[in-house]
Amino acid sequence: MKRLSIFIAAMLIALPAAAQTHQAAGVVTKVDEAKNSIEIKHEAIKSLNWPGMTMSFEVRDRKLLSVVKPQQKVTFELVQEKGRYVIVGIK
Numbered sequence: 818m819k820r821l822s823i824f825i826a827a828m829l830i831a832l833p834a835a836a837q838t839h840q841a842a843g844v845v846t847k848v849d850e851a852k853n854s855i856e857i858k859h860e861a862i863k864s865l866n867w868p869g870m871t872m873s874f875e876v877r878d879r880k881l882l883s884v885v886k887p888q889q890k891v892t893f894e895l896v897q898e899k900g901r902y903v904i905v906g907i908k
């Protein structure tokens with residue numbers, strides 16, 4: 818019983834972090850089909866405490882690779898998954 822409550826307590830702590838979505842904006846610099854990623858010159862992301870920079874993000878769904886092109890201004894959503902941030906939405 819004690820183990821179970823520790824487990825539930827751990828779940829409650831972990832769940833909000835796993836579910837958090839971060840909103841970001843930037844300009845696409847590259848779409849890499851082979852790496853399943855989009856490189857973006859992103860603005861500062863306050864919820865992550867990140868400054869602006871150019872970096873690449875994997876996309877959760879490959880279909881997202883075809884909705885953007887280099888030079889395009891975008892807004893996108895990130896979630897932390899397996900220790901890295903992946904794009905779950907972009908437009």
Ligand SMILES: [Cu+2]
Binds near residue numbers: 859867869872
């Ligand atoms: Cu960055």
